[in-house]
Amino acid sequence: MAFSIKNIFGDPNKKLLKKYEPIIDKVKVLEPSISSLSDDGLRAKTIEFRGRLAKGESLDSITPEAFAVVREASKRVLGQRHFDVQILGGAILNSGSIAEMRTGEGKTLVATLPAYLNGLTGKGVHVVTVNDYLSRRDAVWMGQIYNFLGLTTGVINHESSFIYDPSHVESKDTERDQLGSFKVVHEYLRPVTRHEAYAADITYGTNNEFGFDYLRDNLEYESGSLRQREFNYAVVDEIDSILIDEARTPLIISAPTTDSENLYQIFSAMVRDFVKDEDYTVDEKQRSIALTNKGIEKAEKKLGVDNIYTEKGIKYVHHLETAVKAKALYNINTEYVIKDNGVVIVDTFTGRLQPGRRWSEGLHQAIEAKEGVPVQKESRTYASITFQNYFRLYKKLSGMTGTASTSSEEFYKVYGLETITIPTNKTQQRVDHNDLIFQTEIGKYKAIARKVKELNKIGQPVLIGTVSIEKNEVLSDFLKAEGVPHQVLNAKNHEREGEIIAQAGKKGAVTIATNMAGRGVDIKLGGNPGSPTLYEEIKSIGGLFVLGTERHEARRIDNQLRGRSGRQGDPGATQFFVSLEDSLMRIFASDTIKNLMGKLNIAEDEAIENRIITRSLENAQSKIEGFNFDSRKHILEYDDILNHQRKTVYERRRYILIGTLDQVESKILEVIGDNAEMKKVMEDKITQLGKERFLIVARQLMLQAIDMFWVEHLEVMDYTRSSVNLRAYGQRDPLVEYKKEGLRLFKEMQIAINNQILNLLPHVGGGVITPEAVELKEVHEQAQVIGGGDGDKPAQNTATKKPEVGRNDPCPCGSGLKYKKCGMINAKEHRV
Numbered sequence: 001m002a003f004s005i006k007n008i009f010g011d012p013n014k015k016l017l018k019k020y021e022p023i024i025d026k027v028k029v030l031e032p033s034i035s036s037l038s039d040d041g042l043r044a045k046t047i048e049f050r051g052r053l054a055k056g057e058s059l060d061s062i063t064p065e066a067f068a069v070v071r072e073a074s075k076r077v078l079g080q081r082h083f084d085v086q087i088l089g090g091a092i093l094n095s096g097s098i099a100e101m102r103t104g105e106g107k108t109l110v111a112t113l114p115a116y117l118n119g120l121t122g123k124g125v126h127v128v129t130v131n132d133y134l135s136r137r138d139a140v141w142m143g144q145i146y147n148f149l150g151l152t153t154g155v156i157n158h159e160s161s162f163i164y165d166p167s168h169v170e171s172k173d174t175e176r177d178q179l180g181s182f183k184v185v186h187e188y189l190r191p192v193t194r195h196e197a198y199a200a201d202i203t204y205g206t207n208n209e210f211g212f213d214y215l216r217d218n219l220e221y222e223s224g225s226l227r228q229r230e231f232n233y234a235v236v237d238e239i240d241s242i243l244i245d246e247a248r249t250p251l252i253i254s255a256p257t258t259d260s261e262n263l264y265q266i267f268s269a270m271v272r273d274f275v276k277d278e279d280y281t282v283d284e285k286q287r288s289i290a291l292t293n294k295g296i297e298k299a300e301k302k303l304g305v306d307n308i309y310t311e312k313g314i315k316y317v318h319h320l321e322t323a324v325k326a327k328a329l330y331n332i333n334t335e336y337v338i339k340d341n342g343v344v345i346v347d348t349f350t351g352r353l354q355p356g357r358r359w360s361e362g363l364h365q366a367i368e369a370k371e372g373v374p375v376q377k378e379s380r381t382y383a384s385i386t387f388q389n390y391f392r393l394y395k396k397l398s399g400m401t402g403t404a405s406t407s408s409e410e411f412y413k414v415y416g417l418e419t420i421t422i423p424t425n426k427t428q429q430r431v432d433h434n435d436l437i438f439q440t441e442i443g444k445y446k447a448i449a450r451k452v453k454e455l456n457k458i459g460q461p462v463l464i465g466t467v468s469i470e471k472n473e474v475l476s477d478f479l480k481a482e483g484v485p486h487q488v489l490n491a492k493n494h495e496r497e498g499e500i501i502a503q504a505g506k507k508g509a510v511t512i513a514t515n516m517a518g519r520g521v522d523i524k525l526g527g528n529p530g531s532p533t534l535y536e537e538i539k540s541i542g543g544l545f546v547l548g549t550e551r552h553e554a555r556r557i558d559n560q561l562r563g564r565s566g567r568q569g570d571p572g573a574t575q576f577f578v579s580l581e582d583s584l585m586r587i588f589a590s591d592t593i594k595n596l597m598g599k600l601n602i603a604e605d606e607a608i609e610n611r612i613i614t615r616s617l618e619n620a621q622s623k624i625e626g627f628n629f630d631s632r633k634h635i636l637e638y639d640d641i642l643n644h645q646r647k648t649v650y651e652r653r654r655y656i657l658i659g660t661l662d663q664v665e666s667k668i669l670e671v672i673g674d675n676a677e678m679k680k681v682m683e684d685k686i687t688q689l690g691k692e693r694f695l696i697v698a699r700q701l702m703l704q705a706i707d708m709f710w711v712e713h714l715e716v717m718d719y720t721r722s723s724v725n726l727r728a729y730g731q732r733d734p735l736v737e738y739k740k741e742g743l744r745l746f747k748e749m750q751i752a753i754n755n756q757i758l759n760l761l762p763h764v765g766g767g768v769i770t771p772e773a774v775e776l777k778e779v780h781e782q783a784q785v786i787g788g789g790d791g792d793k794p795a796q797n798t799a800t801k802k803p804e805v806g807r808n809d810p811c812p813c814g815s816g817l818k819y820k821k822c823g824m825i826n827a828k829e830h831r832v
């Protein structure tokens with residue numbers, strides 16, 4: 001028997017679970033009385049709970065009863081009674097922790113418990129999903145329960161928002177309940193404004209949309225245009241995917257600037273014939289490159305300069321390095337794909353495309369130049385936030401996933417979230433076989449194809465996970481050679497993706513998918529909709545076989561793949577096929593393993609199965625996990641500084657935007673201070689315009705001044721961030737430097753904002769508009785392009801529209817002045 005530290009101190013997870021277990025009995029005891037209520041009686045409980053909360057009762061004190069009500073409602077509308085472990089999961093989510101529950105344990109249903117309970121407060125609950133499709137699916141599916149109990153359900157999608165509304169459907173839709181785990185029934189979703197969807201008691205949506213809406217709201221100029229309300233409580237589904245994998249790229253709202261250069265093309269062409277290890281070196285572990293002297297000389301010769309550093313400065317060096325990076329470290333169909341003549345990032349963890357997201361610091365442009373697609377213009381950031389800092393806005397945060405425990409340290413340190421593993425409803429039957437190790441990648445593929453053919457002969461369904469889209473295709477060719485019919489899933493369409501995954505448990509199905517494709521969609525043995533006979537048949541031949549073709553950097557991702565098999569006590573098996581040529585092995589496996597393998601002298605498609613090697617792979621994984629955690633922590637340490645500033649600015653902005661006119665007045669007076677001259681100006685203006693009109697104009701003026709300087713500040717902070725790293729040569733801690741410099745710049749910015757307000761105050765409403773005012777107006781208008789509308793605009797981070805008249809172009813009004821100098825900003829011609 002394995003000896004573990006847990007045996008001495010007791011399993012810490014068990015201890016945590018103990019705290020929550022009493023809820024199970026409390027809910028059970030209530031069941032008979034709740035079950036005896038009529039439908040109307042059950043619905044009336046919602047009103048009763050709301051009344052009790054209003055009188056000061058706590059959420060905790062109504063929890064067991066509310067859970068019992070949800071369980072009963074689910075029994076009536078879905079025919080599903082929450083399992084005890086699901087009740088436990090609900091309590092953990094409600095307490096603001098992470099519930100680790102295996103795939104297929106029914107987390108979608110678990111979320112209804114805390115969502116209903118917290119939804120009773122009327123302050124809003126956000127249920128966060130990994131894609132739009134799942135948010136619609138879950139809202140339509142679970143919306144039945146909420147609706148039955150009198151709570152409203154909203155959906156926030158990329159270009160649309162909805163309210164769950166079954167009003168025009170007479171009878172219960174049984175097909176929907178059967179297919180609920182992957183089909184969306186659109187008839188139940190009524191399009192509404194963003195604002196209405198957020199006003200619902202419970203709102204489903206993706207992390208991207210919630211985050212972007214937050215940023216958009218902070219670019220608004222009318223309080224009536226705001227979308228979101230408070231950040232009360234969030235349940236994040238697949239929380240590891242969202243808070244760890246996706247947390248590496250921040251959300252950015254930006255718009256193209258008017259000036260641009262073709263330096264990207266120049267440098268891309270320049271490095272095309274650069275040779276690895278001659279002109280530059282690559283550090284695969286750090287994912288970084290370094291130019292050699294030879295490489296630098298080559299570039300200088302091509303540019304016709306003697307010293308690129310002194311003659312061309314940091315900008316050219318940066319371009320050069322970025323072009324090499326794009327060439328050496330970023331591969332098509334692995335890190336990105338080309339779609340619609342643009343470069344779209346592929347999340348290497350999840351295999352999902354990330355349209356709208358862009359790599360920063362010119363890397364995206366460098367890759368566009370490399371691929372010969374149009375290089376998007378340099379853009380200006382209007383607002384940005386990391387997911388870490390977005391989700392920290394919530395008063396209470398919770399999450400669920402099948403795979404959290406290997407990252408529990410990160411969840412705890414970054415978000416203060418405890419991870420609690422919940423036992424499965426039925427005993428797990430799945431068998432996880434040891435890894436098979438091959439000498440070469442080709443050998444591995446051959447062996448995989450043979451294995452799949454074998455399984456396919458008896459009809460056992462196989463799900464094959466790969467690390468990239470490219471490998472998907474390679475493997476597909478090997479299977480074709482063996483004559484095995486199969487489906488290839490490329491993460492290009494979630495709906496289609498969900499459908500293919502939902503059928504992956506059918507007899508004889510062979511599905512190749514990137515690791516995370518179809519996350520969130522249940523694989524039922526026998527397919528969907530299935531039948532007891534089909535289900536039993538697949539069970540008798542061993543259930544779903546999951547075949548991993550490469551170990552991933554994080555154990556979490558491997559576990560996620562394994563988790564697709566063996567749901568709800570079903571039989572199943574998993575096995576990883578790895579080769580010494582896999583990148584994880586190449587970079588991290590110790591020489592001992594390589595030597596050992598070399599000495600064994602076996603055929604390339606023959607495997608050895610060795611516990612030591614499997615374990616050493618797992619060690620390598622945990623090393624990389626630590627390394628990735630550190631780099632995310634590092635990003636966060638920098639963002640924390642900006643986050644503090646962002647909060648200060650947004651708070652001030654929001655106060656002015658939604659405050660009463662009296663509050664606006666107090667803010668203006670604060671800026672004026674004891675400046676007697678300005679006090680006089682203000683009095684005059686009030687007499688001239690009337691107090692109300694003056695304050696309305698002053699509000700706009702203040703908002704515009706804040707935005708203009710904040711946007712500039714973001715740029716300067718970006719610059720500061722790269723320059724402190726250069727200064728690190730001086731043995732100073734770059735983070736400390738950044739903090740110091742950031743604080744100084746922030747103070748300067750605040751002063752500048754106030755000065756700007758004072759400068760412009762004398763001109764408001766008088767018909768005289770200064771060049772500065774024109775510039776402000778421009779910021780305003782560009783921000784509107786992205787922030788405007790009712791969320792019907794694409795939610796991507798780059799604005800798709802740009803002003804068609806450049807700031808230095810002649811003004812189309814015919815004044816002969818440059819656009820930015822022309823005073824007739826409100827002329828019709830300006831609104832092209």
Ligand code: ADP
Nearest residue numbers: 080081082083103104105106107108109181522
């Ligand atoms: P997870 O998100 O945990 O992987 P899902 O929420 O997709 O799991 O649910 C998996 C399947 O289990 C769904 O088909 C769902 O209808 C079913 N299910 C969940 N809870 C119950 C229950 N209490 N009783 C019966 N079926 C359930």
Ligand code: MG
Nearest residue numbers: 107108520521
């Ligand atoms: Mg799920």
